[in-house]
Amino acid sequence: MFNISTQALFAQLLVGLINGSFYALLSLGLAVIFGMLNIINFAHGAVYMMGAFCAYFLLNVFDINYWVALILAPLLIGGLGMALERTMLQRLAGLDHLYGLLLTFGLALIIQGVFQNYFGSSGLPYAIPQQLTGGQNLGFMFLPNYRAWVVVFSLTVCLATWFAIEKTKLGAYLRAATENPALVRAFGVNVPRMITLTYGFGVGLAALAGVLSAPINQVRPLMGADLIIVVFAVVVIGGMGSIMGSIVTGFALGILEGLTKYFYPEASNTVVFVIMALVLMVKPNGLFGRA
Amino acid sequence: MTDAPMKTHAAAPQMRDETVVIMAMVAVLAALPALGVYPYFVMQALCFALFACAFNLLIGFVGLLSFGHAMFLGTAGYASAHAAKVWGLPPELCILFGALSAGVLGLLVGLIAIRRQGIYFSMTTLALAQMIYFFYLQAKFTHGEDGIQGVPQGYFLGFLDLSKPLVLFYVVLAIFMAGFLLIYRTINSPFGEILKAIRENEPRAISLGYRTARYKLAAFVLSAGLAGLAGATKVIVSQNASLTDVRWEMSGEVVLMTLVGGLGTIFGPVVGAFIIIAMQQYLAEFGQWVLVIQGVIFVTCVLAFRRGIVGEIAQALRRNL
Numbered sequence: 001m002f003n004i005s006t007q008a009l010f011a012q013l014l015v016g017l018i019n020g021s022f023y024a025l026l027s028l029g030l031a032v033i034f035g036m037l038n039i040i041n042f043a044h045g046a047v048y049m050m051g052a053f054c055a056y057f058l059l060n061v062f063d064i065n066y067w068v069a070l071i072l073a074p075l076l077i078g079g080l081g082m083a084l085e086r087t088m089l090q091r092l093a094g095l096d097h098l099y100g101l102l103l104t105f106g107l108a109l110i111i112q113g114v115f116q117n118y119f120g121s122s123g124l125p126y127a128i129p130q131q132l133t134g135g136q137n138l139g140f141m142f143l144p145n146y147r148a149w150v151v152v153f154s155l156t157v158c159l160a161t162w163f164a165i166e167k168t169k170l171g172a173y174l175r176a177a178t179e180n181p182a183l184v185r186a187f188g189v190n191v192p193r194m195i196t197l198t199y200g201f202g203v204g205l206a207a208l209a210g211v212l213s214a215p216i217n218q219v220r221p222l223m224g225a226d227l228i229i230v231v232f233a234v235v236v237i238g239g240m241g242s243i244m245g246s247i248v249t250g251f252a253l254g255i256l257e258g259l260t261k262y263f264y265p266e267a268s269n270t271v272v273f274v275i276m277a278l279v280l281m282v283k284p285n286g287l288f289g290r291a
Numbered sequence: 292m293t294d295a296p297m298k299t300h301a302a303a304p305q306m307r308d309e310t311v312v313i314m315a316m317v318a319v320l321a322a323l324p325a326l327g328v329y330p331y332f333v334m335q336a337l338c339f340a341l342f343a344c345a346f347n348l349l350i351g352f353v354g355l356l357s358f359g360h361a362m363f364l365g366t367a368g369y370a371s372a373h374a375a376k377v378w379g380l381p382p383e384l385c386i387l388f389g390a391l392s393a394g395v396l397g398l399l400v401g402l403i404a405i406r407r408q409g410i411y412f413s414m415t416t417l418a419l420a421q422m423i424y425f426f427y428l429q430a431k432f433t434h435g436e437d438g439i440q441g442v443p444q445g446y447f448l449g450f451l452d453l454s455k456p457l458v459l460f461y462v463v464l465a466i467f468m469a470g471f472l473l474i475y476r477t478i479n480s481p482f483g484e485i486l487k488a489i490r491e492n493e494p495r496a497i498s499l500g501y502r503t504a505r506y507k508l509a510a511f512v513l514s515a516g517l518a519g520l521a522g523a524t525k526v527i528v529s530q531n532a533s534l535t536d537v538r539w540e541m542s543g544e545v546v547l548m549t550l551v552g553g554l555g556t557i558f559g560p561v562v563g564a565f566i567i568i569a570m571q572q573y574l575a576e577f578g579q580w581v582l583v584i585q586g587v588i589f590v591t592c593v594l595a596f597r598r599g600i601v602g603e604i605a606q607a608l609r610r611n612l
Contacts, residue, residue: 034410040410095597098350098356098413101410102550102592102593103589103590103594105543105589106585106586106587106588106590106593107586109586110587111586112582113579113580113581113583113585113586117578229417229418229539230418230421232414232418233418235414236418266429269425270422272418273419273421273422274422277422280403280407284406284407
């Protein structure tokens with residue numbers, strides 16, 4: 001029953017779950033940022049890459065281990081994001097959404113170009129933290145500990161974010177400010193600061209995904225460039241109206257991609273885009289989108 | 292009755308201005324090889340200028356920012372390269388076939404992409420372009436990373452020997468002008484007026500009885516076909532079709548050219564294309580820094596210079612250019 005091919009199937013499912021974790025973390029960040037800033041952050045892939053590089057530098061230059069990097073890298077990159085929001089993105093308030101896309105596209109070119117210039121296109125290795133080396137033999141497949149950790153931890157972060165936004169008082173302010181910033185400001189809430197923090201948070205999520213990905217995918221300057229396009233498709237499929245929608249769509253598409261890799265590998269690169277086209281034909285606003 | 296003559300009076304000097312600029316542009320472009328400018332550079336810039344004009348038709352006059360226009364450039368390139376090398380068709384048919392292929396792809400992509408507006412439209416076109424890229428990466432006839440090399444140029448219309456640089460140059464200039472004038476005519480036609488109405492206020496255009504989805508689709512197909520015309524011509528000039536033309540970087544580049552020249556201006560994309568291509572020529576030795584510089588130009592344009600070069604000049608002269 002559990003022959004080589006079922007093992008391969010479960011292995012691809014696991015790869016799909018891991019990719020799904022990154023899709024979910026990234027599209028969640030995009031959705032949160034879009035809600036507050038009305039900007040699609042094209043630099044999201046570059047930020048993800050910076051998260052991985054940040055972990056790499058922390059380990060190799062400052063001898064700071066993975067666990068600290070998991071907290072420190074999102075904070076540092078989030079801080080950088082907030083500085084960018086204050087100096088640049090804020091000036092675009094009230095303009096067409098497209099200018100936000102163009103500005104962040106320019107930022108992505110700059111960031112990726114600088115990293116490519118110093119690190120070329122090859123990958124730098126990042127060791128799996130020793131507490132998570134090895135794996136479990138589940139009988140039907142071998143489950144590496146680190147990969148299990150990535151899936152569980154990403155899911156936890158996603159659900160915590162959902163809880164914070166949908167169920168807490170702070171989240172209620174955030175949702176209110178998304179709907180009507182002027183009114184929330186009139187109640188004495190510092191909306192510009194909230195916008196800056198939101199951008200920092202969304203960017204921090206991407207950096208966190210980068211740190212998680214470093215031991216699996218190697219650290220490369222262009223690791224986020226192709227990923228962000230798939231994440232855009234995920235966002236179009238899910239629609240950005242719902243936090244839970246982003247999470248579910250992210251994981252579901254990762255799993256679907258993994259299944260495709262097993263059953264029809266030639267289409268594994270394109271399956272997400274094909275699904276996007278189909279969803280647009282049937283439900284133009286996305287599975288969880290509002291009109 | 293009194294309205295009509297007044298309208299033509301107001302429009303006439305405007306049209307005359309533009310006609311003068313167009314004629315000046317043709318004269319300058321035609322004289323460039325005689326002035327010692329390397330013809331190959333001008334031909335490449337002209338292909339990108341047409342590509343940018345086709346892109347600008349969508350963003351400038353319908354308000355749709357396509358972030359996947361490279362798929363049309365690249366598709367036409369592969370189609371015409373294949374037609375020339377494998378089928379042995381004459382260059383004019385190859386170019387026509389390339390443009391038609393891009394137009395057909397534009398119809399398919401347009402049917403999907405125009406179902407969403409604004410930011411979602413941009414993301415959808417980008418994602419579909421990436422899908423097309425993966426298709427060409429895996430397809431046999433594109434020869435993957437190698438591309439289709441050594442595309443024969445042949446005789447245009449049977450008697451113009453395209454292997455002579457100057458002949459090739461004037462054929463490319465003629466193709467560019469044909470595309471440019473078609474776009475110019477389109478945006479000044481009743482069809483173009485409806486497109487602008489959709490850009491300004493789509494619900495209102497719908498309430499006036501226009502089926503805006505059809506107009507947007509028609510504009511999308513036209514833009515795709517003209518981008519294809521540029522891509523097919525580019526392949527006949529450079530004699531090779533490669534994956535570079537389908538990558539997302541190329542889609543970004545055409546946005547940059549149009550932004551630098553001026554979104555929604557008539558001459559902006561041409562100016563922008565010449566500037567960016569010249570920049571790439573002179574900065575080629577700096578490798579990856581070219582991308583960084585492009586990024587800096589993007590950021591600067593968006594933050595401080597949204598009208599672009601031609602847009603600023605037009606503003607200063609209080610004219611539409």
